[in-house]
Amino acid sequence: MTARDSVIAKINEWLTPSEFQDYCPNGLQVEGKTDISTIVTGVTASQDLIEAAIVANADMLIVHHGYFWKGEDQTIRGMKRERLKRLLDNDINLLAYHLPLDDHPEYGNNRQLAGILGIENPRPLNGLVWEGELKEPLTPEKFGLQIARALHRDPLRVGNGRAEIKRVGWCTGAAQGFINTAIDAGLDAYISGEISEPTTHTARECGIHYYAAGHHATERYGVKALGEALEKEFGLKHRFIDCDNPV
Known part of the structure; x- marks a missing residue:
């Protein structure tokens, strides 16, 4: 105890x-x-x-x-x-x-999502938005498949960007409004949990690939990492329970 x-x-x-x-x-x-x-x-x-x-x-x-x-x-x-x-x-x-x-730089949702998606050199870009690189350039379709396999959820992809994706920005949850931060940084793609009606037009007209990967799906990993850290720190019993949410 x-x-x-x-x-x-x-x-x-x-x-x-x-x-x-x-x-x-x-x-x-x-x-x-x-x-x-x-x-x-x-x-x-x-x-x-x-x-x-x-x-x-x-x-x-x-x-x-x-x-x-x-x-x-x-x-x-x-x-x-x-x-x-x-x-x-x-x-x-x-x-x-x-x-x-x-x-949080270790237990945070953004840091944890980078590991789940295989994004290398994850680091804060501006505010809550992070950036990093893929191990090798991927087409938008293949990167979408990589996200789907990692999160067990098909992302919604919109936008008209480069033929291959290398530099990626992301912010978990309802962070679609930060897409302009990724655009200003010249990134190839931006990921968040949710999408709004204007997000589609921004992604199409500003030349970036946008992936709405699920609010719940992108934010499972921070609280789980925190629980695991507490288990290790105090010797407590910990269990992460995932109550599915398609949003």
Whole structure:
């Protein structure tokens, strides 16, 4: 068993959430047991993930997408009530880390996605956008297949870029709006989780290949890496649970 506050302190040491202006509170969102032996990690604190954490006898649930987002209804009713009730009834701590988990140079979603996709020399480009290179140039079609095999999800590809892709930019999740950062850097392709209607026109008219690879699919790996690091640091039991989401 490890004290909950020791686990939180270590995460805060690694992710430095106080340095971020975010859309939600980072850290402990729902208080549960003071001592931790089993941690479950997952992308979003959905009802399905909570139920899976209960079955796994979790003392702590760590996610990328938690609760209490800016602008959301503050009343505790309906779906939010049911989620919170299950956490409280089972004395499970809920921790959420949003931008700090996207940005981290080792455990972050962007850094982890690079390894999953086989992108070499991954490094921050501008803000939350990263850049790197493929081991060898690939056609847009072959790179799309490489993404599909790695993420087990077919990406949506739009745009009119170079015949071969070598230099790649990416930002996980709903980061389609950062496509201009990749264009300004002269990259061959840009990857994010979601796509908007204007993204297609930007990619076509500005000469870049754009891949919408799935919000959930691109953000599975940061929280999993964080859980694995905590398992190693404290000797805790850790399990990553992937509740499928096609978006």
